[in-house]
Amino acid sequence: xxxxxxxxxxxxxxxxxxxxxxxxxxxxxxxxxxxxxxxxxxxxxxxxxxxxxxxxxxxxxxxxxxxxxxxxxxxxxxxxxxxxxxxxxxxxxxxxxxxxxxxxxxxxxxxxxxxxxxxxxxxxxxxxxxxxxxxxxxxxxxxxxxxxxxxxxxxxxxxxxxxxxxxxxxxxxxxxxxxxxxxxxxxxxxxxxxxxxxxxxxxxxxxxxxxxxxxxxxxxxxxxxxxxxxxxxxxxxxxxxxxxxxxxxxxxxxxxxxxxxxxx
Amino acid sequence: xxxxxxxxxxxxxxxxxxxxxxxxxxxxxxxxxxxxxxxxxxxxxxxxxxxxxxxxxxxxxxxxxxxxxxxxxxxxxxxxxxxxxxxxxxxxxxxxxxxxxxxxxxxxxxxxxxxxxxxxxxxxxxxxxxxxxxxxxxxxxxxxxxxxxxxxxxxxxxxxxxxxxxxxxxxxxxxxxxxxxxxxxxxxxxxxxxxxxxxxxxxxxxxxxxxxxxxxxxxxxxxxxxxxxxxxxxxxxxxxxxxxxxxxxxxxxxxxxxxxxxxxxxxxxxxxxxxxxxxxxxxxxxxxxxxxxxxxxxxxxxxxxxxxxxxxxxxxx
Numbered sequence: 001x002x003x004x005x006x007x008x009x010x011x012x013x014x015x016x017x018x019x020x021x022x023x024x025x026x027x028x029x030x031x032x033x034x035x036x037x038x039x040x041x042x043x044x045x046x047x048x049x050x051x052x053x054x055x056x057x058x059x060x061x062x063x064x065x066x067x068x069x070x071x072x073x074x075x076x077x078x079x080x081x082x083x084x085x086x087x088x089x090x091x092x093x094x095x096x097x098x099x100x101x102x103x104x105x106x107x108x109x110x111x112x113x114x115x116x117x118x119x120x121x122x123x124x125x126x127x128x129x130x131x132x133x134x135x136x137x138x139x140x141x142x143x144x145x146x147x148x149x150x151x152x153x154x155x156x157x158x159x160x161x162x163x164x165x166x167x168x169x170x171x172x173x174x175x176x177x178x179x180x181x182x183x184x185x186x187x188x189x190x191x192x193x194x195x196x197x198x199x200x201x202x203x204x205x206x207x208x209x210x211x212x213x214x215x216x217x218x219x220x221x222x223x224x225x226x227x228x229x230x231x232x233x234x235x236x237x238x239x240x241x242x243x244x245x246x247x248x249x250x251x252x253x254x255x256x257x258x259x260x261x262x263x264x
Numbered sequence: 265x266x267x268x269x270x271x272x273x274x275x276x277x278x279x280x281x282x283x284x285x286x287x288x289x290x291x292x293x294x295x296x297x298x299x300x301x302x303x304x305x306x307x308x309x310x311x312x313x314x315x316x317x318x319x320x321x322x323x324x325x326x327x328x329x330x331x332x333x334x335x336x337x338x339x340x341x342x343x344x345x346x347x348x349x350x351x352x353x354x355x356x357x358x359x360x361x362x363x364x365x366x367x368x369x370x371x372x373x374x375x376x377x378x379x380x381x382x383x384x385x386x387x388x389x390x391x392x393x394x395x396x397x398x399x400x401x402x403x404x405x406x407x408x409x410x411x412x413x414x415x416x417x418x419x420x421x422x423x424x425x426x427x428x429x430x431x432x433x434x435x436x437x438x439x440x441x442x443x444x445x446x447x448x449x450x451x452x453x454x455x456x457x458x459x460x461x462x463x464x465x466x467x468x469x470x471x472x473x474x475x476x477x478x479x480x481x482x483x484x485x486x487x488x489x490x491x492x493x494x495x496x497x498x499x500x501x502x503x504x505x506x507x508x509x510x511x512x513x514x515x516x517x518x519x520x521x522x523x524x525x526x527x528x529x530x531x532x533x534x535x536x537x538x539x540x541x542x543x544x545x546x547x548x549x550x551x552x553x554x555x556x557x558x559x560x561x562x563x564x565x566x567x568x569x570x571x572x573x574x575x576x577x578x579x580x581x
Contacts (some may be wrong), residue, residue, distance in 0.1 A: 014371040025359040101355035104319045107372050130462040
């Protein structure tokens with residue numbers, strides 16, 4: 001009846017419930033993390049949208065074109081803002097002393113981290129639903145069919161899980177709760193330093209090189225291709241390769257950090 | 265009295281170092297079931313490290329440990345299933361309520377729902393936390409947090425409990441409550457491994473006390489045995505007549521007289537044998553004594569003599 005696997009699943013569920021409850025008690029962070037991408041979406045659409053749309057160089061080149069261009073970048077920004085919360089809550093755990101208690105109990109070793117990862121993933125999904133909802137309301141129009149939407153969402157989910165493990169490692173690595181969000185903040189900037197907000201062709205040479213090869217751009221380009229019908233080329237393969245690499249490296253890094261002796 | 269009990273904790277040759285720094289330098293500990301063992305030592309002596317190793321939090325560099333019949337090296341999960349730990353930093357979830365913290369523990373101990381609720385209600389009652397059950401521990405006083413912490417440790421009915429400085433920073437009243445709770449646990453068959461800086465606490469609770477200093481056990485025994493370990497104990501004879509004091513001072517070589525108080529101090533470790541010798545000597549010399557008191561050094565003297573003052577270190581060696 002209770003094999004190690006079912007016990008591990010049960011412990012992970014318990015930890016997940018704990019994390020969900022913590023968010024309910026401390027909603028400020030969740031609201032802020034989902035609020036950031038929504039604010040950027042509205043700001044870029046209505047403040048910069050008309051000008052940037054003209055800069056896209058399409059036949060019409062107006063605000064509506066820019067909203068379509070913008071949304072895949074904002075979607076990725078939602079993911080990176082959300083994992084910032086993961087790093088903070090992992091770091092909070094590590095410095096609250098309750099982790100030491102968990103470590104001295106006969107519970108599945110990975111349950112603490114699994115609970116964080118699944119919980120964060122669900123939070124990211126909620127954030128994505130809100131951001132995509134607002135996007136549709138302000139005029140995001142796609143020509144993607146059901147299969148293309150499914151593929152886009154699938155890729156975003158995989159990328160989210162990979163970044164969540166990276167954020168868990170950042171949270172474990174952080175010297176304090178205050179510094180836990182430092183490294184993940186870079187993740188929020190990466191859509192800007194890629195093809196998230198403007199095409200990389202418009203950037204100076206050095207920056208363009210970075211923007212084209214960093215992990216966010218191929219993911220953004222693939223999502224854009226699936227939802228808007230732009231060319232995907234080898235971006236899908238590169239995106240999956242980045243996702244796998246980040247996910248696997250972060251997973252083992254996080255486990256290694258978690259097995260370290262406690263900080264106190 | 266405790267010799268025939270089975271052993272709850274047996275550690276031999278425990279060592280741990282961090283790089284060049286040796287924290288534990290081969291210590292042996294044996295704790296019989298349903299007794300309180302207290303590890304006493306100044307800050308940095310290695311008390312917390314010992315608890316962390318025995319409670320599976322960190323691995324020692326050498327030595328073997330059995331806790332509640334499970335080998336630490338090969339069956340850490342077996343050890344974890346039998347122990348509870350309340351550290352010096354409170355291990356509660358500040359965003360959950362007191363009740364939810366206890367239910368979380370019940371879930372992690374794989375109790376079924378009904379059982380978990382019963383256990384939670386019972387522990388809230390026992391630690392006088394019923395009124396605070398629906399509030400988060402961030403609103404608790406220090407004493408309430410510590411009580412919740414201990415209650416969480418008890419959810420899984422541990423056989424062996426590690427208490428790492430459980431009353432540090434608590435007010436005297438809450439400290440008494442904790443002591444009562446600890447005594448109750450021991451009466452129920454639980455083994456307690458207690459670290460403390462408070463000599464009074466070790467004196468109150470512990471069946472056996474070990475003094476840890478620079479990673480080594482410098483002394484071990486009952487509170488009384490430890491007090492007898494160091495010189496400084498004496499018999500104090502009180503007189504009413506200065507002539508009798510004179511008489512006595514001549515009769516006992518090595519005594520110290522206090523003319524102002526009309527008292528004489530005779531070095532003694534306070535055991536029955538030496539006490540009888542003094543009484544016999546007083547009889548033979550027909551010295552009239554108003555009163556006699558036995559002064560054994562308290563644990564404070566032991567603590568300072570064995571761990572604190574470098575000048576007195578020869579006593580140990």
